[in-house]
Amino acid sequence: MASIKGPAPAPTSFPGADKLRIGIVHARWNEECITPLVQGCVETITKAGVKPENIVIESVPGSWELPHGVSRLISGSQVQASSNVSDLMGATSLLDDNSKPSTPVAGSSSKPSKAALDAVIGIGVLIKGSTMHFEYISESCCSGLMRVGLDTGVPVILGVLTALTEDQALERSGVGRGANKGHNHGLDWGSAAVEMRLVAAG
């Protein structure tokens, strides 16, 4: 019997998306998953009509730091620019970019704009280990991101995979090891960010 789980189809047109500025803050753990998740997110954000120069990508050490990183990005202070969009699309790893000093997003002015962000996606990948660390970080990260969104009024999209196995994480990043590569959830998070700003805001 086919599963009934899964999101309804997202809207396909987003009038006004060309005016939006979207932020992505990603953790620097489990980059085999992080890189495709961020790429998937950027893919649907740009397909919706957001200009590449209006996508700000920064990174934090791990998922525990995501709420703080998202909050600081919304408040206008840079966390750590990890890559610009044009470099990202061909990237196989985001980590190399972190050795570079902060770089503005492709096509932007000499220094990254601090104009207000319309939505932010927090991306992290937690994989259960042999201790309770996973549970504590997962709960704190997810409730922290929810609080930042509610406190600031800026839509914060939950882009955190809480996987019990490596294969679960890889499949939900669209890079599964077996024949079934899975579905890249980053694609859904990108359209959710644009939708929450345009459709939900009315």
Ligand SMILES: O=c1[nH]c(NC[C@H](O)[C@H](O)[C@H](O)CO)c([N+](=O)[O-])c(=O)[nH]1
């Ligand atoms: O993003 C992650 N951070 C992880 N830990 C680091 C944590 O998020 C903090 O960066 C660290 O504790 C420093 O505050 C992970 N594990 O420990 O397994 C993990 O799986 N994913």
